[in-house]
Amino acid sequence: MGITLVxxxxxxxxxAAFGVARYLLQNWFRRRFGRHxxxxxxxxxxxxxxxxxxxxxxxxxxSPFNLVNFLFGLTSVPLGAYALGTVVGxxxxxxxxxxxxxxxxxxxxxxxxxxxxxxxxxxxxxxxAPLWWRKQSSGHR
Numbered sequence: 001m002g003i004t005l006v007x008x009x010x011x012x013x014x015x016a017a018f019g020v021a022r023y024l025l026q027n028w029f030r031r032r033f034g035r036h037x038x039x040x041x042x043x044x045x046x047x048x049x050x051x052x053x054x055x056x057x058x059x060x061x062x063s064p065f066n067l068v069n070f071l072f073g074l075t076s077v078p079l080g081a082y083a084l085g086t087v088v089g090x091x092x093x094x095x096x097x098x099x100x101x102x103x104x105x106x107x108x109x110x111x112x113x114x115x116x117x118x119x120x121x122x123x124x125x126x127x128x129a130p131l132w133w134r135k136q137s138s139g140h141r
Contacts, residue, residue, distance in 0.1 A: 058089020
């Protein structure tokens with residue numbers, strides 16, 4: 001059971017997409033776009049705050065999961081930070097989306113709107129977590 005929580009198909013697929021981008025396309029991508037200022041800034045950010053960057057993207061419920069997996073592989077984020085950020089970061093979103101789905105079904109069945117309201121409120125708070133985390137990180141330097 002514990003292994004299932006740490007490693008599931010979502011995490012495995014995310015790491016596989018990261019690996020494909022990192023080991024098959026990163027060199028081509030860097031040759032083609034490596035001189036752009038934006039990529040240099042992104043790499044500097046990934047070098048210094050890689051785990052925080054992965055967690056921020058994973059906590060944001062609207063980030064396109066599959067595209068993000070691939071794009072992280074093109075950056076300099078280390079595999080360990082990516083994997084840890086993905087495992088930790090997708091768990092709250094999975095719980096929140098499951099809760100919203102269940103509460104929506106209950107609302108449709110006429111069992112009341114309060115569970116759905118609570119679930120959506122928690123999802124909204126989860127969406128704001130990266131902003132709070134960033135503010136906390138920058139305030140403690």
